[in-house]
Amino acid sequence: MSTDRVIFSRPFRASRELANLEAVLASDHSHGDGQFTASATAKLKTITRAPHALLTTSCTSALEMAGLLLELGPEDEVIVPSFAFTSTATSMALRGATCVFADIDSATGNLDPESVAAAVTERTKAVVVIHYGGVAADMDRLLALAAQHGFAVVEDNAHGLGGSYRGRPLGTIGTLGTLSFHDTKNVHCGEGGALLLTDEILMARAEIIREKGTDRARFLRGAVDKYSWQDIGSSYLPSELNAAVLDAQLDEFDAIQSGRHRVWDAYAAGLADWAARNDVRLMTVPDDRAHTAHLYYLRTPTEQRRDDLIGHLASLGISAPFHYVPLDSSPAGLKLGRTPRACVRSAEFSGTVVRLPLWPDLRDDQVARVIEAVTAFSV
Ligand SMILES: *Cc1c(COP(=O)(O)O)cnc(C)c1O
Numbered sequence: 134m135s136t137d138r139v140i141f142s143r144p145f146r147a148s149r150e151l152a153n154l155e156a157v158l159a160s161d162h163s164h165g166d167g168q169f170t171a172s173a174t175a176k177l178k179t180i181t182r183a184p185h186a187l188l189t190t191s192c193t194s195a196l197e198m199a200g201l202l203l204e205l206g207p208e209d210e211v212i213v214p215s216f217a218f219t220s221t222a223t224s225m226a227l228r229g230a231t232c233v234f235a236d237i238d239s240a241t242g243n244l245d246p247e248s249v250a251a252a253v254t255e256r257t258k259a260v261v262v263i264h265y266g267g268v269a270a271d272m273d274r275l276l277a278l279a280a281q282h283g284f285a286v287v288e289d290n291a292h293g294l295g296g297s298y299r300g301r302p303l304g305t306i307g308t309l310g311t312l313s314f315h316d317t318k319n320v321h322c323g324e325g326g327a328l329l330l331t332d333e334i335l336m337a338r339a340e341i342i343r344e345k346g347t348d349r350a351r352f353l354r355g356a357v358d359k360y361s362w363q364d365i366g367s368s369y370l371p372s373e374l375n376a377a378v379l380d381a382q383l384d385e386f387d388a389i390q391s392g393r394h395r396v397w398d399a400y401a402a403g404l405a406d407w408a409a410r411n412d413v414r415l416m417t418v419p420d421d422r423a424h425t426a427h428l429y430y431l432r433t434p435t436e437q438r439r440d441d442l443i444g445h446l447a448s449l450g451i452s453a454p455f456h457y458v459p460l461d462s463s464p465a466g467l468k469l470g471r472t473p474r475a476c477v478r479s480a481e482f483s484g485t486v487v488r489l490p491l492w493p494d495l496r497d498d499q500v501a502r503v504i505e506a507v508t509a510f511s512v
Contacts, residue, residue, distance in 0.1 A: 138450040139499050143492045144316040147385045153377035165370035166353060169377040174327075176383040180295055181302045183310070183329040185336040187343055187369075188376060192291045192313030192326035194369045196224035196261070199287045199309045199328065201342050201365070202335050205230040209258040214244040215461040215476035216483055221261050221289045222460050222470065230258065232470035234461035239478045240417060242486075243270035250278055252473050259285040262307065267319075267425030268418050269298035272306050279307075287311070290329075292427040294320060295390060299421045304329045314379055319389055319427055322379035325371050342366040392493025393426035396500055400429045400489055403504035411512035429489045430456070431507075436484035438512050443487060449506045453487050 157163050170188050177186045189195040205211065207229035213222045215234040222232045235248035242265035249260055260279065262270045272286075279286045286307030290296075293303035294312055304310030314325030328343075330336045340350040346366030351357045371379075382389070401415065408415045414432040418424045433439040439455065446453045459479045461472040489503055 139452065139490045139495075139503060141452045141454055141488065141490050142317055143494065144321055145319075145382060145385075145389055145493055147378070147381035149381035149384060150378050153381050154374060157373045157377045160373075163373045165372055165376070166350070167373040167376070169373050169380045170371070173376050173380040173383055176380065176386070177294075177312070177327055177329075180383075180386065181304050181310075181329055183302070183305045183331065185330040185339075187328045187330075187339055188371050188379070189326040189328055189343065189369045190371050190375075191315065191324055192289065192311050193220040193224060194367075195311035195326045195328040196220055196287070196289060197227060197367075198339060198342055198369055199311065200225050200228040200230070202309065202339055203259055203285050203287075205258060208256060210254060210256040210471075212244075212249055212252050212257060212260040213460070214261075214263060215459045215472070215479035216242055216265075216457050217261075217263055217460055218289075218291070218457060219460065219465075221263060222466065225259070225261065226465070226469040231256075232460070232466065233257070234466065234470055234472045234476055236474065236476040236478050237482060238271065239482060241265060241268050241270070241419070242482055243268070244275065245478070246271050246274035246278060248474065248476075249275060253278065253282050253284075257282060257284045259287055259308075261287045261289055263289045263291070264293035264296060264298075264303050266416060266428035266430060267292040267296045267303075268416075269293065269296060269303055269422040269424075272298050272301075276306070285309070291315075291318060293425050294318075295386065296425040297423045303425075305331060308332070309335065314375075314382075319393060319425060320379070320382045320386060322371070322375040322382065325375050325379055338364065343369040389493050390426065392495075393491060396491050396493075396495050397426040397429050399497070399500045400491075400504065403501075404431065404507060407508040413512055426491065429491050430486050431489070432482065432485045433487065433512055434485070439485050439487055442507070442510055442512065445510045446503075446506055449502075451490065451503055451506055453489050455483070456486050456488060457483060459483050
């Protein structure tokens with residue numbers, strides 16, 4: 134058995150990356166909104182069927198744009214899951230809004246609609262939902278609450294490019310959706326992101342916010358003969374160098390996804406008996422959702438056994454990390470947020486989750502080695 138380390142994640146390398154980068158450097162146009170931005174944006178719109186998409190410098194900046202577009206302010210509350218990445222909350226807190234933490238559903242790690250319903254007040258302006266691991270949250274129930282109470286739904290879809298819920302592409306179901314192209318994500322360009330929109334009015338404003346508050350995008354289309362300061366904004370557009378890498382990656386999207394699903398399916402099949410014998414919960418995907426194989430995780434009965442399993446795998450050269458630390462009890466969460474009901478399922482999920490190595494080029498013998506190492510451990 135080989136003893137090379139099995140790392141948790143390795144950024145994908147697409148074959149056209151270097152050629153695309155050379156083309157950008159040779160073109161004297163490496164700032165944003167050039168031909169690779171246009172090409173990558175078109176590919177994202179095809180994958181997601183989003184009417185509008187804007188590349189951004191990160192998913193965090195796309196979430197910040199969402200906060201600006203929703204005109205969040207200090208009077209507003211935004212409901213966010215306790216079990217989440219910091220950007221999900223801090224992008225809203227940056228606008229002065231209060232984060233109201235809600236609990237998750239233990240089956241998927243996603244925002245629980247009942248906890249959301251209990252957290253709604255007349256100040257609730259939005260809910261931010263994560264599709265954890267690329268498995269959709271319970272969107273119909275969240276959309277029903279949003280319609281009933283008149284708040285927006287932001288999908289932090291950093292994990293879910295290409296996934297769907299009841300046939301609808303993730304990132305296009307709520308008011309606004311965001312994507313991440315950080316190099317730990319399925320498709321990457323080092324650092325990058327995108328904002329997906331369906332609403333024409335929000336799109337017109339988003340273009341301006343992304344370009345330092347100017348109507349440069351309209352100018353580039355020839356719709357106005359000069360551009361000027363129109364609105365508040367920032368610099369949220371990525372350079373063509375990033376877009377060039379992203380475009381090369383999107384050319385190979387299907388191969389990336391099938392490589393990841395091969396690993397995911399092998400874990401699901403290879404761990405099922407062991408999980409049943411050891412009271413371990415494997416990642417599950419409800420029938421009405423197509424997932425993206427962003428993560429493969431399992432959950433042990435206790436935190437102690439989770440830490441022991443991580444140690445056991447590390448001793449065999451396999452890195453298998455835990456994940457988010459609950460936001461509601463974090464220093465900033467305590468200061469900038471409010472937790473109407475204790476998020477007990479989030480704490481339990483956070484304390485028992487382990488993620489297994491998963492990337493498209495992980496070899497079958499390495500996958501077999503991970504399965505062998507995991508199943509040699511009795512929980
Ligand atoms: C990675 C991630 C982000 C942040 O993405 P960046 O592109 O690094 O800003 C936000 N939310 C979730 C759920 C993530 O996994």
